[in-house]
Amino acid sequence: MTSHDLQLGGDNQAGDVAPRVARVGFALGVIGIAAAAGIDYLTGGEDGPTHFWFAYLVAFAFILTIGMGAMFFTIIQHLVNAHWSVTVRRLAEVTMRTVPMICLLGLPLLYPLLSHDVTIWQWADAGHHEVAADHGAGGALSDEALAHKLEGELHHSLVEHKGGFLNTNFFIARLAGYFIIWWLLARFFFRKSVEQDTAEGIEPTLRMKKFSAPSVILFALTLSFAAFDLLMSLDETWFSTIFGVYIFAGAFLSSVAWLVIMAKYLQRKGRMTEVIHDEHYHDLGKWMFAFTFFWGYIAFSQFMLIWFANIPEETHFYAWRIVPAWHGWSWFLLIGHFIIPFGGLLSRHVKRNTNVLLGWAVYILCVHWIDLYWIVMPNFHRGEVDFANPFSAVEVLLAIGMFGILVGLVAKRLGGQSLVALRDPLLGKSLGFKNL
Amino acid sequence: MSHDMSNVPSSSEPEMYGLMAEFHDVNTLCAAASKVREAGYRHWDCHTPFPVHGLDDHMGIKFTKLPWIVLCMGLLGLGSAILMQWWMNAYDYPYDISGKPVWSIPANVPVMFELTVLFSAFTAFFAMWIMNGLPKWYNPLLRKERFARATDDRFFISIEAKDGLYNQADTTAFLQGLGADHIESVEEPAERTKLPSNLKGKLIVAACLLFVPPAMVYNSYGKTTTKTRVHLVPDMDMQPRFRAQGASAFFADGRMSRLPVEGTVAQGELNLDTAWHQGKDGADYVQKIPSVVDEAMLDRGRQRFGIYCAPCHGHDGLGQGTVHKRASLLTDQGHAQWVPPTDLSAKRILEQPAGMIYETIGQGRNNMPGYAVQIPVKDRWAIVAYTQALGLAQSTAGPSEEELNAMTPAMRGEILFKDKTCNVCHSIDGTRLIGPPLNGRFGTDAKLADGTSVPFDDAYVIESIKDPMVKIANEYPPAMAPLPATDEEIADLIEYMKTLK
Numbered sequence: 013m014t015s016h017d018l019q020l021g022g023d024n025q026a027g028d029v030a031p032r033v034a035r036v037g038f039a040l041g042v043i044g045i046a047a048a049a050g051i052d053y054l055t056g057g058e059d060g061p062t063h064f065w066f067a068y069l070v071a072f073a074f075i076l077t078i079g080m081g082a083m084f085f086t087i088i089q090h091l092v093n094a095h096w097s098v099t100v101r102r103l104a105e106v107t108m109r110t111v112p113m114i115c116l117l118g119l120p121l122l123y124p125l126l127s128h129d130v131t132i133w134q135w136a137d138a139g140h141h142e143v144a145a146d147h148g149a150g151g152a153l154s155d156e157a158l159a160h161k162l163e164g165e166l167h168h169s170l171v172e173h174k175g176g177f178l179n180t181n182f183f184i185a186r187l188a189g190y191f192i193i194w195w196l197l198a199r200f201f202f203r204k205s206v207e208q209d210t211a212e213g214i215e216p217t218l219r220m221k222k223f224s225a226p227s228v229i230l231f232a233l234t235l236s237f238a239a240f241d242l243l244m245s246l247d248e249t250w251f252s253t254i255f256g257v258y259i260f261a262g263a264f265l266s267s268v269a270w271l272v273i274m275a276k277y278l279q280r281k282g283r284m285t286e287v288i289h290d291e292h293y294h295d296l297g298k299w300m301f302a303f304t305f306f307w308g309y310i311a312f313s314q315f316m317l318i319w320f321a322n323i324p325e326e327t328h329f330y331a332w333r334i335v336p337a338w339h340g341w342s343w344f345l346l347i348g349h350f351i352i353p354f355g356g357l358l359s360r361h362v363k364r365n366t367n368v369l370l371g372w373a374v375y376i377l378c379v380h381w382i383d384l385y386w387i388v389m390p391n392f393h394r395g396e397v398d399f400a401n402p403f404s405a406v407e408v409l410l411a412i413g414m415f416g417i418l419v420g421l422v423a424k425r426l427g428g429q430s431l432v433a434l435r436d437p438l439l440g441k442s443l444g445f446k447n448l
Numbered sequence: 449m450s451h452d453m454s455n456v457p458s459s460s461e462p463e464m465y466g467l468m469a470e471f472h473d474v475n476t477l478c479a480a481a482s483k484v485r486e487a488g489y490r491h492w493d494c495h496t497p498f499p500v501h502g503l504d505d506h507m508g509i510k511f512t513k514l515p516w517i518v519l520c521m522g523l524l525g526l527g528s529a530i531l532m533q534w535w536m537n538a539y540d541y542p543y544d545i546s547g548k549p550v551w552s553i554p555a556n557v558p559v560m561f562e563l564t565v566l567f568s569a570f571t572a573f574f575a576m577w578i579m580n581g582l583p584k585w586y587n588p589l590l591r592k593e594r595f596a597r598a599t600d601d602r603f604f605i606s607i608e609a610k611d612g613l614y615n616q617a618d619t620t621a622f623l624q625g626l627g628a629d630h631i632e633s634v635e636e637p638a639e640r641t642k643l644p645s646n647l648k649g650k651l652i653v654a655a656c657l658l659f660v661p662p663a664m665v666y667n668s669y670g671k672t673t674t675k676t677r678v679h680l681v682p683d684m685d686m687q688p689r690f691r692a693q694g695a696s697a698f699f700a701d702g703r704m705s706r707l708p709v710e711g712t713v714a715q716g717e718l719n720l721d722t723a724w725h726q727g728k729d730g731a732d733y734v735q736k737i738p739s740v741v742d743e744a745m746l747d748r749g750r751q752r753f754g755i756y757c758a759p760c761h762g763h764d765g766l767g768q769g770t771v772h773k774r775a776s777l778l779t780d781q782g783h784a785q786w787v788p789p790t791d792l793s794a795k796r797i798l799e800q801p802a803g804m805i806y807e808t809i810g811q812g813r814n815n816m817p818g819y820a821v822q823i824p825v826k827d828r829w830a831i832v833a834y835t836q837a838l839g840l841a842q843s844t845a846g847p848s849e850e851e852l853n854a855m856t857p858a859m860r861g862e863i864l865f866k867d868k869t870c871n872v873c874h875s876i877d878g879t880r881l882i883g884p885p886l887n888g889r890f891g892t893d894a895k896l897a898d899g900t901s902v903p904f905d906d907a908y909v910i911e912s913i914k915d916p917m918v919k920i921a922n923e924y925p926p927a928m929a930p931l932p933a934t935d936e937e938i939a940d941l942i943e944y945m946k947t948l949k
Contacts, residue, residue, distance in 0.1 A: 158764060312557060319554050320546065360515065446501045 018440055020432060021286035029281050030427035037420025044413020048406045056406075063392060065124040065132050067407045070388045071414035072118055073243060074266075074381050077259065078418060079114050080235055081267025082107035083194070084260070086201050087231060090217075090224035096295050098442035099287045102205065102433045103274045107267065109202040110421035112195040117417065118187070121242075125180060132391070135171055135178045135248040170249045170325065178245055186241055190234045197227055209434040217437055235260055243384075246391040250329045252318070258310045265303035266380035269373035272296050274422070276370045278431065287432050290364050291445050297363025300376060304357060307383075308350035332390040337401040341386050349379045381411055462635035465588040466491075466608040467619055468595065469628035474500055477603040480626035481506040484605060487622065491611040495589070495604040497597075514579065518572045525567025529560040547774055588634050606634070725825060727803030727810075734803035741833045749834030752827045756819055757835070765792035765838040767872070787815040787882055787927050788872045792835055793842035795867035796932070805832045814929040861944025864937055873928065876948050883928060884921045887948035895922035909942050 045068075052064035085104040089097045124130045131137040171178075201220060208216040236256025244255045252258075275288050275296075318326045333342050353376060362368050385407065393399055433439060471477040474496075481494055485508040494503060504511075537543065538551035548555060577583065589595050589606055598604050605628075607619055616633065623631050679685045690696070694704040708714060719725040723738040739745070754763060762769040767789045775786040790797060797805070809828045812818035823831070852860055865871055873882040894904040897920040902908055911918055916928035933941070 162763065309561075312554075316554050316557065320548070322546065358519075448499060448501075 018434075018443065020434075020443075023283050023285070024287060024431045026278070026283065026423075026426040026431060029278070029283065030423045034420045034423035034427075037416045037418070037423060040416025041413045041420060044409045044411075044416060046413075048409040048413065051404075051409070052406050059392075061130045062124075062132065063402060064406065065121070065130055066388055066392045067410045069121060069132060069242070069246075070381070070385050070407065071410040072114075072121065073384045073388070074411060075414045075418040076111070076114050076118070077263035077380070077384070078267050078270050078377075079107055079111040080194070080231075081263040081265070082270070083111060083198060083201075084228075084231055084235075084264055085267060085271070086205075087197070087224050087227050090201075090220045091228055093221070093438075095438040095441035096292065096445045098433055098436050098439045099284075100271055100275060100292055100296065101436075102429075102431055103271050103278075104267070105202050105205050105433075106425045107270060107274075107422055108198050109425050110418065111198045112191070113421050114418070115191040115194065117414070118191075122184070125183070133183075133245060133248070135174070135245060136180050136183070166325070167249055174248065178248065183241060183245075186237065190238045193230055193234050197230065201227075205433055205436075206429050208436055209430055211435060214435075214437045232256075232260075235263070243387055246388060247329060247332075249325055252314055252326070252329070254310060254314045258307075258314060261303055261307040261310050262380050262383050265300065265307055266377055268296055268299040268303065269376040269380075272300070272369055272373035273377070276366060276373075284431050287443065290366065291447050292442075293366045293369055294360070294363045294447050297357060297369050297372075300369075300372065301354070301357040301363070304350065304353045304376070308354065311345070311350070332394065333386065335393075335396070337393070337399055338386070338390055341382070341401070345379075345383060345386055349383055353379070462638055464609040464616065465634040465636045466606055466611075466614070467616075467623060468589060468592060468632050468634050469605045469607075469623040469626070470594060470597075470630040470632075471603040471605070471627065472601075472629050474603060476627045477605070478503060478506045480605055480623075480628070483626050484607070487613065489607055489611050489613055491608040491614075493606050495595070495598040495606065497599050497601065497603075500603075512579070514572065514575055517575050518568050521571035522564045522568035525563040525565075526560055528567070529563035530556065532563075533559060544778075586640075588636055591637065592632060592634060594630065594632065723803070724829075727806035729803075732803075733801035733807070735801045737802045737806075737829055737833055739829055745830050746834055746837060748827065749830035749832070749837075752823065752831050753834050753838070756823060757831065760789040760816075761792055762789075765835065765842055767791040785882070785925050785927070789816070791869060791872070793839045794869050795843070796869065798836075798839050798843060802832050802836065805835055815927070857940045857943035858947045859944075861940040861942070864933075864941055865944055868931055868933060868937075868941075870931075870941070882925070884924055886945055890942070890945045890948070894919075896920060897922050897924075897926075906942055909945065910938055913938055913941070 048067065049064055052060040052067075054060075056063055082104040085097075086101060086108050088094075089101055089104075124132045125136050128137070176182075200223065204216040204220045208214070236259075239256045239259035243259065244250065244252065272293065275284070275293070278284050279288065315330065318330060330342075332338070353372060356362060356372055356375075362372070385403075389402060389407075392402055436442075469480070471480060477494065477496070478500070481503065484492055485506070494500075494507060496503070533556045534551055537545075537556075542550040544550070545555075589604075594602075595604065605623070605626075607614060607623070609616075613619070620631055620633075690704045692705045695702055696704040699706070721738075723729050723734045727734055757765075758769055759771045760769045761767055762772070769789065772786075772789055775784060776788070778784040779786045806828055807813075808816065809823065809831055810818055810820040819828070847855070847863065852863075855863075865876075870886075875881050875885045876887045878885045878887060889904050890909075892904050893901040894908060895901050899922075902919060908919070912928075913931045913933060916930060917926055920926045
């Protein structure tokens with residue numbers, strides 16, 4: 013029952029497309045990141061470096077979530093024995109395989125973590141213990157001063173309370189742990205899948221199936237905690253247990269959008285033309301639709317509980333994001349990240365019209381970046397009311413640069429092997445797959 | 449069904465249902481379906497053991513309208529949820545929940561989501577049934593033995609006799625030309641199995657009976673009755689047992705309830721230490737906390753204070769807690785009446801014996817309810833310790849004895865007016881608070897709630913302070929508690945009132 017060497021038809025090797033795209037991607041990456049650093053460090057004034065590193069974290073999280081979403085895509089297909097997705101799975105595997113390299117791009121973040129000149133994780137800054145220490149030196153306090161003092165004390169005790177978890181050494185150790193686990197997962201699922209391309213039996217596939225269940229547990233734990241560490245801890249007193257799920261929703265959504273873009277690009281270049289057809293796009297579209305809603309569901313769940321309980325140590329997350337400079341962005345997320353794509357992707361005809369679907373995929377990548385920007389950047393101003401939104405060319409340059417690097421890494425990986433998971437036992441079913 | 453087949457009653461002239469053609473593979477079936485469609489037949493169908501991709505196109509079945517129906521009903525569910533919650537929470541019965549606006553979308557979203565899903569799911573399910581002509585109890589095809597293979601490995605096309613193009617001979621020839629393996633005519637059974645007799649009548653009676661319980665509920669809605677309830681299970685409703693206040697023939701004293709054996713104390717009931725348990729030594733309050741006050745106790749007190757006291761008295765004890773703020777807001781809008789919590793740094797609280805504060809926490813005072821149920825004795829003393837420390841920390845040093853003696857009575861009265869927290873309820877600038885403003889009142893007439901008037905003089909003020917419930921000011925709630933004050937202090941207050949214009 014093996015599907016040895018199905019007649020696939022069409023060109024299923026990346027060939028000369030890969031190196032060309034890789035060159036363009038890496039060039040964009042170097043130029044974008046260098047230009048952004050130049051602007052912030054040379055003209056950004058006192059806050060320039062801090063701003064740069066915040067923006068760097070946004071861009072890093074952007075491509076990391078795409079890669080991690082692809083990892084989940086790969087693992088879950090093995091776990092549930094899915095057959096529709098076999099023809100597009102190699103594209104996800106290639107994206108997943110770039111995660112270890114993306115993690116290397118995270119190493120520069122050790123600079124703002126350890127340096128005293130630039131601070132983006134406030135808890136890591138040794139000076140934070142002096143907060144509010146100067147207040148309350150004898151005499152009666154005005155209401156405002158008292159409130160400030162109490163707030164300072166609360167902040168201090170919360171940060172101290174979390175100190176056992178949020179300290180620099182443990183933080184670095186955890187990040188190293190996540191990166192190693194991701195590297196092992198990516199390597200295992202990629203190698204086995206490529207091994208299957210030339211294998212006589214289906215041993216590699218069976219091994220991937222066997223390890224998919226524990227892998228998905230590892231994935232869920234590491235991604236959640238990485239989200240807590242890298243993003244949630246930017247606001248050291250805030251906590252939301254659903255935050256990891258929120259980041260996961262955005263990650264998977266954006267990676268499916270990325271798969272659509274990849275598939276469409278390769279098909280326009282004459283690759284995989286006989287392999288991926290409307291039925292596969294239709295299913296990718298369903299994932300995009302489902303996770304648009306899932307993202308909204310999780311985002312609202314997080315919001316509603318905090319809104320209803322109305323406890324100061326939780327509400328300030330949203331309080332920081334409804335100051336005038338962020339008000340519009342918050343509304344945009346609700347409308348642009350949820351309502352518009354929900355309506356847009358609802359119809360079956362949209363999901364089956366691959367050009368329209370491509371448009372939505374690009375749109376979703378953009379709003380996913382805005383989502384991360386909205387999560388990270390308000391920590392730069394920390395609830396101040398009177399300031400202009402920090403949005404500038406730096407963020408855009410960094411986003412383009414990092415995305416270019418992702419494109420470059422993926423393109424480089426594409427070159428090595430077939431674009432289709434050959435000899436996968438379910439490939440035949442996938443080729444003949446039809447939606448009812 | 450199978451046992452029915454042998455029992456089909458034979459009939460001389462069976463009515464034709466139509467023709468059934470059997471095919472052995474999908475491709476022939478699809479090609480045949482295209483031909484049948486092209487020939488113009490309208491009342492026909494295909495029967496396959498599994499969903500055949502593309503068969504809809506061959507049969508000319510248009511893509512289903514179901515998604516549009518589901519979309520519309522989903523939006524209807526969404527709209528219903530919004531309307532329902534607006535009507536319930538904001539219009540018909542506005543109710544303050546956690547201080548949120550009565551009409552707030554975030555709180556309504558879960559129900560909006562659920563109703564959208566409910567309407568969509570029910571619509572998808574039932575609309576699909578209706579559009580597929582379900583439920584269908586019976587089809588003559590099911591009586592054909594060969595048709596059983598439609599659920600296994602054969603494919604069928606059936607053309608019904610009621611179709612305009614149908615002609616027994618021509619249609620048979622037509623189907624044969626399409627590559628059918630076998631063609632069979634299908635007859636309507638001459639006699640169908642009878643429904644149980646008078647089924648309709650029974651169903652109507654059953655349906656009518658369904659209305660009886662709601663009718664009974666409607667009938668008794670909002671009514672009272674003098675009849676005792678019906679006891680369906682008297683053994684459970686009226687169990688034989690000893691009742692606390694009942695009589696007993698068994699015990700010599702004729703009482704059911706027994707006293708503890710003399711000289712015994714029930715576990716946890718030993719509270720002979722009145723200083724510790726009641727805050728009193730004989731009839732007097734204990735002046736100091738009857739325990740060692742250490743840092744751990746103060747810390748415990750701070751924590752308990754934050755939980756039980758701070759909502760009203762505020763974390764700083766100044767009486768500005770969130771409940772007070774919210775209640776003041778509602779009072780301003782005319783929704784409620786509210787007596788503000790006491791400022792715990794006020795002089796009269798600082799001067800209170802520890803036992804009295806302890807009693808206040810346990811039993812309540814004036815408008816404050818007692819917390820004896822929520823707060824154990826030891827924690828109440830911890831709160832007393834913390835309250836005293838907090839009051840001391842918040843208060844500023846008042847004038848000394850000599851300074852007070854050197855002042856005019858009106859000046860002392862002004863200080864007392866704040867120390868005795870009169871200012872919480874009575875303004876001196878004409879603003880309406882809980883009680884009437886006191887500026888420019890002395891010497892005028894005071895209107896009372898019963899419609900009469902009395903002169904606003906020394907006697908009236910003294911009475912109002914010592915026994916405030918005797919004469920209630922017109923248009924103000926009877927909210928004032930007797931104020932502990934000496935006659936000299938009251939005299940000073942009166943002098944102060946005289947100066948207010």
